[in-house]
Amino acid sequence: MKNFPLKISGLRVRPVLAPMSLPLQTATGAIETAPLVLIDLQTDHGIVGRSYLFAIGQHNFAPIVALVEAMGEMLRGDPLSPFEIEKKLRAKYTLLGVHNIVLFAMSGIDMAAWDACAQALGQPLVSVLGGAPKAVRAYNSKGLGIMPPGPLAAQAEQLVAEGFTAVKLRLGRPNARDDLEALRAVKKAIGPDITLMCDFNQALTVNEAILRGRMLDEEGGLHWIEEPIRADDFAGNRRIADALDTPVQIGENFMGPEQMVQALAAGASDYVMPDVQRIGGVTGWMRAAALAQGAGLEMSSHLFPEISSHLLAVTPTYHWLEYVDWVEPVLQQPLQVRDGYVTIGDAPGTGVVWDEDAVRRYAA
Numbered sequence: 001m002k003n004f005p006l007k008i009s010g011l012r013v014r015p016v017l018a019p020m021s022l023p024l025q026t027a028t029g030a031i032e033t034a035p036l037v038l039i040d041l042q043t044d045h046g047i048v049g050r051s052y053l054f055a056i057g058q059h060n061f062a063p064i065v066a067l068v069e070a071m072g073e074m075l076r077g078d079p080l081s082p083f084e085i086e087k088k089l090r091a092k093y094t095l096l097g098v099h100n101i102v103l104f105a106m107s108g109i110d111m112a113a114w115d116a117c118a119q120a121l122g123q124p125l126v127s128v129l130g131g132a133p134k135a136v137r138a139y140n141s142k143g144l145g146i147m148p149p150g151p152l153a154a155q156a157e158q159l160v161a162e163g164f165t166a167v168k169l170r171l172g173r174p175n176a177r178d179d180l181e182a183l184r185a186v187k188k189a190i191g192p193d194i195t196l197m198c199d200f201n202q203a204l205t206v207n208e209a210i211l212r213g214r215m216l217d218e219e220g221g222l223h224w225i226e227e228p229i230r231a232d233d234f235a236g237n238r239r240i241a242d243a244l245d246t247p248v249q250i251g252e253n254f255m256g257p258e259q260m261v262q263a264l265a266a267g268a269s270d271y272v273m274p275d276v277q278r279i280g281g282v283t284g285w286m287r288a289a290a291l292a293q294g295a296g297l298e299m300s301s302h303l304f305p306e307i308s309s310h311l312l313a314v315t316p317t318y319h320w321l322e323y324v325d326w327v328e329p330v331l332q333q334p335l336q337v338r339d340g341y342v343t344i345g346d347a348p349g350t351g352v353v354w355d356e357d358a359v360r361r362y363a364a
Helices: 058-075 082-092 100-121 149-161 176-190 206-219 234-243 256-266 281-295 305-312 356-361
Strands: 008-026 029-043 048-054 135-140 166-170 195-199 248-250 321-323 336-338 341-343
Touching: 008 058, 008 100, 008 166, 029 058, 029 100, 048 100, 058 082, 058 100, 082 100, 082 281, 100 281, 135 305, 149 166, 149 176, 166 176, 176 195, 176 206, 206 234, 234 248, 234 256, 256 281, 281 305, 305 321
Parallel strands: 135 166, 135 321, 166 195
Antiparallel strands: 008 029, 029 048, 135 341, 336 341
């Protein structure tokens, strides 16, 4: 165990384009490679905290990298204290606003800071947060995009064969009948014992979402309907949730716990699924978990399974871990999945360690 407080000596930020095992077509765009921003938070005791951000598109690399680097300069020489780091950065960016990529950058630094703290204590992050390493229930979310029914059915079988008991299907085709045909093909391929979620990726209007949602209610077999309309239209999401039998899931676009409070107050969904990059890193997640507990809502994760598994393990109302393998090409050790669960190991920190040869190979 290192003596505290460690001090931040610098930040190293590197963009990479990681290959995806299954490129993903959604109703609002295609993802063929994973644009990742790797963050190494360096300390005066040699411990390096690691995290990454999902940049959405390669065109976002420059502003995100610049923000993380600028924040790193602000923090150089400061104690490694995640709460104090957050307080300082929020104060610096009050006038610009702590939203969107400003919050992305803060979240990435927060995740790396917590990783470094846990490494200094010689414990997994979950233990430092007061929990214990365990297996976390996960669904396979790395495929089942907007595709014809035949390839969809084959891919659904493949995803289940990778050791999962739940998968997620993307919907939002121009014609509702085509969505229904895709759903039926996947349900037939996976059988009744596999849990199935669907995600519209904000593709619909409120009225269209109610019409399609009722169609899906009649079809049955869906665990939730995710982001049917614009994510920040909380009143519209409330109308949809009230009109449908199938639970409505939102939350990946909550910009910090503050926006989650607004969604909960509006009764915008039946479930919530914050994204650690948008909610404020580990610090923001813990606040969001308390909000979900207070509201009595099940809370799942969005992307970032390497760190989200640790966070869900200490979330009182934890529901599902979203599993994707998008960062695996640049990791020394990928996550272990067995019988539908991701196992948190006993490695100090989050367990994220870069494969430096791969990082150089996929540098953007």
